[in-house]
Amino acid sequence: MSSPLPSAPPPPPVPASAAIATAAASPASSVLDLAPVIPVVVVEDAADAVPLARALVAGGLPAIEVTLRTPAAPDALRAIAAEVPDAVVGAGTVITPEQVREVVAAGARFLVSPGWTDVLLESMRTSGVPFLPGVSTVSEVVALLERGVREMKFFPALAAGGTPYLKAIAGPLPQARFCPTGGIGPDSAPDYLALPNVACVGGSWMLPADAVAARDWARIERLARAAAGLSAGGTSR
Protein backbone atom coordinates (compact mmCIF):
# COMPACT_ATOMS: atom_id res chain seq x y z
CA MET A 1 0.00 0.00 0.00
CA SER A 2 1.44 3.37 -0.93
CA SER A 3 2.04 5.94 1.72
CA PRO A 4 -0.42 8.85 1.84
CA LEU A 5 0.47 11.86 -0.25
CA PRO A 6 1.93 14.72 1.74
CA SER A 7 -0.75 17.31 2.23
CA ALA A 8 -0.31 20.76 0.72
CA PRO A 9 0.18 23.59 3.20
CA PRO A 10 -3.11 25.30 4.00
CA PRO A 11 -3.70 28.68 2.34
CA PRO A 12 -3.21 31.69 4.58
CA PRO A 13 -6.47 32.51 6.37
CA VAL A 14 -8.41 35.52 5.16
CA PRO A 15 -9.70 37.36 8.23
CA ALA A 16 -13.46 37.72 8.01
CA SER A 17 -13.21 41.41 8.73
CA ALA A 18 -10.80 41.91 5.84
CA ALA A 19 -13.03 39.90 3.53
CA ILE A 20 -16.10 41.89 4.54
CA ALA A 21 -14.22 45.18 4.21
CA THR A 22 -13.04 44.23 0.73
CA ALA A 23 -16.49 43.13 -0.30
CA ALA A 24 -18.11 46.24 1.14
CA ALA A 25 -15.72 48.40 -0.80
CA SER A 26 -16.31 46.13 -3.77
CA PRO A 27 -13.95 47.76 -6.20
CA ALA A 28 -15.71 47.17 -9.49
CA SER A 29 -19.15 48.30 -8.40
CA SER A 30 -18.85 51.77 -9.82
CA VAL A 31 -17.64 50.41 -13.14
CA LEU A 32 -20.47 47.87 -13.31
CA ASP A 33 -22.99 50.56 -12.56
CA LEU A 34 -21.89 53.09 -15.18
CA ALA A 35 -23.98 51.65 -18.03
CA PRO A 36 -25.92 48.47 -18.87
CA VAL A 37 -23.15 47.42 -21.25
CA ILE A 38 -19.35 47.41 -21.11
CA PRO A 39 -18.04 47.39 -24.68
CA VAL A 40 -15.22 44.89 -25.21
CA VAL A 41 -12.73 46.36 -27.65
CA VAL A 42 -10.04 44.69 -29.75
CA VAL A 43 -7.77 47.43 -31.13
CA GLU A 44 -5.60 46.51 -34.11
CA ASP A 45 -4.33 50.05 -34.76
CA ALA A 46 -3.68 52.29 -31.76
CA ALA A 47 -4.54 55.30 -33.94
CA ASP A 48 -8.18 54.09 -33.90
CA ALA A 49 -8.39 54.03 -30.11
CA VAL A 50 -9.29 57.65 -29.43
CA PRO A 51 -12.01 58.12 -32.09
CA LEU A 52 -13.44 54.73 -31.21
CA ALA A 53 -13.57 55.56 -27.50
CA ARG A 54 -15.10 58.96 -28.26
CA ALA A 55 -17.84 57.27 -30.29
CA LEU A 56 -18.61 54.85 -27.45
CA VAL A 57 -18.69 57.62 -24.84
CA ALA A 58 -20.86 59.81 -27.10
CA GLY A 59 -23.25 56.88 -27.45
CA GLY A 60 -23.51 56.55 -23.68
CA LEU A 61 -21.02 53.77 -22.91
CA PRO A 62 -18.28 55.34 -20.75
CA ALA A 63 -16.75 52.14 -19.31
CA ILE A 64 -14.59 50.61 -22.04
CA GLU A 65 -12.65 47.35 -21.82
CA VAL A 66 -9.61 47.25 -24.10
CA THR A 67 -8.51 43.63 -24.43
CA LEU A 68 -4.83 42.73 -24.34
CA ARG A 69 -5.29 40.55 -27.38
CA THR A 70 -3.34 42.78 -29.71
CA PRO A 71 0.09 44.42 -29.52
CA ALA A 72 -1.62 47.82 -29.92
CA ALA A 73 -3.58 47.43 -26.66
CA PRO A 74 -1.19 49.21 -24.22
CA ASP A 75 -0.80 52.19 -26.59
CA ALA A 76 -4.56 52.24 -27.12
CA LEU A 77 -5.15 52.31 -23.35
CA ARG A 78 -2.61 55.08 -22.91
CA ALA A 79 -4.17 57.18 -25.66
CA ILE A 80 -7.74 56.78 -24.38
CA ALA A 81 -6.68 57.53 -20.80
CA ALA A 82 -4.88 60.69 -21.93
CA GLU A 83 -7.29 62.01 -24.54
CA VAL A 84 -10.81 60.85 -23.67
CA PRO A 85 -11.40 62.15 -20.15
CA ASP A 86 -15.05 61.05 -20.07
CA ALA A 87 -14.10 57.44 -20.74
CA VAL A 88 -13.39 55.03 -17.90
CA VAL A 89 -10.94 52.82 -19.72
CA GLY A 90 -9.99 49.41 -18.41
CA ALA A 91 -7.90 46.49 -19.55
CA GLY A 92 -9.33 43.08 -20.44
CA THR A 93 -7.69 39.68 -20.96
CA VAL A 94 -5.40 40.43 -18.02
CA ILE A 95 -3.92 37.10 -16.90
CA THR A 96 -0.50 37.86 -15.37
CA PRO A 97 0.88 40.20 -12.67
CA GLU A 98 3.20 41.67 -15.32
CA GLN A 99 0.19 42.66 -17.39
CA VAL A 100 -1.45 44.17 -14.31
CA ARG A 101 1.60 46.39 -13.79
CA GLU A 102 1.83 47.29 -17.47
CA VAL A 103 -1.80 48.29 -17.92
CA VAL A 104 -2.02 50.21 -14.67
CA ALA A 105 1.05 52.18 -15.75
CA ALA A 106 -0.67 52.78 -19.10
CA GLY A 107 -3.69 54.30 -17.34
CA ALA A 108 -6.15 51.41 -16.96
CA ARG A 109 -8.85 52.35 -14.44
CA PHE A 110 -10.19 48.82 -14.04
CA LEU A 111 -8.96 45.31 -14.76
CA VAL A 112 -10.86 42.37 -16.22
CA SER A 113 -9.66 38.78 -16.47
CA PRO A 114 -11.30 35.84 -18.23
CA GLY A 115 -10.37 33.63 -15.25
CA TRP A 116 -8.35 33.96 -12.07
CA THR A 117 -5.72 32.44 -9.82
CA ASP A 118 -4.64 33.53 -6.35
CA VAL A 119 -1.46 35.01 -7.84
CA LEU A 120 -3.44 37.10 -10.32
CA LEU A 121 -6.02 38.08 -7.71
CA GLU A 122 -3.32 39.26 -5.33
CA SER A 123 -1.65 41.40 -7.97
CA MET A 124 -5.01 42.88 -9.00
CA ARG A 125 -5.89 43.57 -5.39
CA THR A 126 -2.61 45.30 -4.63
CA SER A 127 -2.72 47.35 -7.84
CA GLY A 128 -5.24 49.66 -6.20
CA VAL A 129 -7.38 49.53 -9.34
CA PRO A 130 -10.90 47.99 -9.37
CA PHE A 131 -10.91 44.48 -10.80
CA LEU A 132 -13.34 41.95 -12.20
CA PRO A 133 -12.11 38.35 -12.14
CA GLY A 134 -13.69 35.87 -14.54
CA VAL A 135 -15.61 32.77 -13.44
CA SER A 136 -17.59 30.04 -15.13
CA THR A 137 -18.23 27.53 -12.34
CA VAL A 138 -20.00 27.56 -8.97
CA SER A 139 -16.79 26.56 -7.18
CA GLU A 140 -14.95 29.54 -8.66
CA VAL A 141 -17.75 31.83 -7.49
CA VAL A 142 -17.60 30.34 -3.98
CA ALA A 143 -13.80 30.64 -3.93
CA LEU A 144 -14.01 34.33 -4.86
CA LEU A 145 -16.70 34.98 -2.24
CA GLU A 146 -14.42 33.29 0.28
CA ARG A 147 -11.73 35.81 -0.73
CA GLY A 148 -14.05 38.77 -0.27
CA VAL A 149 -14.78 39.39 -3.95
CA ARG A 150 -18.45 39.67 -4.88
CA GLU A 151 -18.33 41.12 -8.38
CA MET A 152 -17.24 38.90 -11.22
CA LYS A 153 -17.19 38.52 -14.96
CA PHE A 154 -19.19 35.45 -16.04
CA PHE A 155 -17.24 34.19 -19.03
CA PRO A 156 -17.85 32.76 -21.58
CA ALA A 157 -21.44 33.59 -20.74
CA LEU A 158 -23.35 31.86 -23.50
CA ALA A 159 -21.10 28.81 -23.74
CA ALA A 160 -21.02 28.40 -19.94
CA GLY A 161 -24.80 28.22 -19.59
CA GLY A 162 -26.16 31.69 -20.28
CA THR A 163 -29.19 33.06 -18.45
CA PRO A 164 -30.47 29.67 -17.15
CA TYR A 165 -27.15 29.12 -15.39
CA LEU A 166 -27.06 32.57 -13.79
CA LYS A 167 -30.70 32.24 -12.75
CA ALA A 168 -29.98 28.87 -11.15
CA ILE A 169 -27.10 30.17 -9.04
CA ALA A 170 -28.90 33.35 -7.92
CA GLY A 171 -30.75 31.24 -5.35
CA PRO A 172 -27.84 29.68 -3.49
CA LEU A 173 -25.35 32.50 -4.16
CA PRO A 174 -27.33 35.77 -4.11
CA GLN A 175 -24.36 37.78 -2.88
CA ALA A 176 -22.44 37.32 -6.17
CA ARG A 177 -22.97 40.01 -8.81
CA PHE A 178 -22.02 39.37 -12.42
CA CYS A 179 -21.05 41.02 -15.67
CA PRO A 180 -21.77 38.20 -18.13
CA THR A 181 -19.66 38.45 -21.30
CA GLY A 182 -19.16 36.25 -24.34
CA GLY A 183 -21.74 35.54 -26.99
CA ILE A 184 -24.16 38.25 -25.86
CA GLY A 185 -25.85 40.54 -28.39
CA PRO A 186 -28.56 43.20 -28.37
CA ASP A 187 -31.29 40.55 -28.54
CA SER A 188 -30.12 38.49 -25.57
CA ALA A 189 -28.72 41.31 -23.39
CA PRO A 190 -32.15 42.29 -21.93
CA ASP A 191 -32.68 38.71 -20.70
CA TYR A 192 -29.38 38.88 -18.81
CA LEU A 193 -30.13 42.37 -17.48
CA ALA A 194 -33.45 41.08 -16.10
CA LEU A 195 -31.65 38.74 -13.67
CA PRO A 196 -31.19 39.94 -10.08
CA ASN A 197 -27.52 38.91 -10.03
CA VAL A 198 -26.56 40.70 -13.26
CA ALA A 199 -25.25 44.25 -12.94
CA CYS A 200 -24.39 44.82 -16.59
CA VAL A 201 -23.22 42.78 -19.57
CA GLY A 202 -20.06 42.91 -21.67
CA GLY A 203 -19.96 42.56 -25.41
CA SER A 204 -18.43 43.55 -28.70
CA TRP A 205 -21.54 43.76 -30.86
CA MET A 206 -21.45 47.56 -31.05
CA LEU A 207 -18.01 47.32 -32.67
CA PRO A 208 -18.52 45.33 -35.88
CA ALA A 209 -15.19 44.56 -37.58
CA ASP A 210 -16.28 46.20 -40.84
CA ALA A 211 -17.29 49.42 -39.08
CA VAL A 212 -13.93 49.61 -37.30
CA ALA A 213 -12.06 48.81 -40.52
CA ALA A 214 -13.99 51.58 -42.31
CA ARG A 215 -13.49 53.92 -39.33
CA ASP A 216 -17.23 54.43 -39.36
CA TRP A 217 -17.35 56.06 -35.93
CA ALA A 218 -20.87 57.41 -36.52
CA ARG A 219 -22.20 53.87 -36.96
CA ILE A 220 -20.37 52.75 -33.82
CA GLU A 221 -21.86 55.67 -31.91
CA ARG A 222 -25.36 54.67 -33.08
CA LEU A 223 -24.82 51.07 -32.02
CA ALA A 224 -23.41 52.24 -28.68
CA ARG A 225 -26.45 54.45 -28.12
CA ALA A 226 -28.77 51.53 -28.77
CA ALA A 227 -26.74 49.39 -26.35
CA ALA A 228 -26.80 52.11 -23.70
CA GLY A 229 -30.59 52.17 -23.96
CA LEU A 230 -30.95 48.45 -23.27
CA SER A 231 -32.60 47.33 -20.09
CA ALA A 232 -34.25 44.29 -18.58
CA GLY A 233 -37.41 45.03 -20.52
CA GLY A 234 -35.78 45.67 -23.87
CA THR A 235 -34.86 49.26 -24.64
CA SER A 236 -34.57 52.44 -22.57
CA ARG A 237 -33.24 51.47 -19.14
Ligand SMILES: O=C(O)C(=O)C[C@H](O)[C@H](O)COP(=O)(O)O
Ligand atom coordinates in the same frame (compact mmCIF):
# COMPACT_ATOMS: atom_id res chain seq x y z
O1 LIG B 1 -10.36 38.51 -24.20
C1 LIG B 1 -11.02 38.42 -23.16
O2 LIG B 1 -10.58 38.10 -22.08
C2 LIG B 1 -12.35 38.76 -23.17
O3 LIG B 1 -12.64 39.73 -22.58
C3 LIG B 1 -13.30 37.98 -23.92
C4 LIG B 1 -14.44 38.87 -24.30
O4 LIG B 1 -15.08 39.30 -23.15
C5 LIG B 1 -15.37 38.21 -25.16
O5 LIG B 1 -14.70 37.55 -26.18
C6 LIG B 1 -16.33 39.16 -25.74
O6 LIG B 1 -17.30 38.38 -26.27
P1 LIG B 1 -18.16 38.75 -27.54
O7 LIG B 1 -19.08 39.84 -27.11
O8 LIG B 1 -18.84 37.47 -27.83
O9 LIG B 1 -17.19 39.19 -28.58
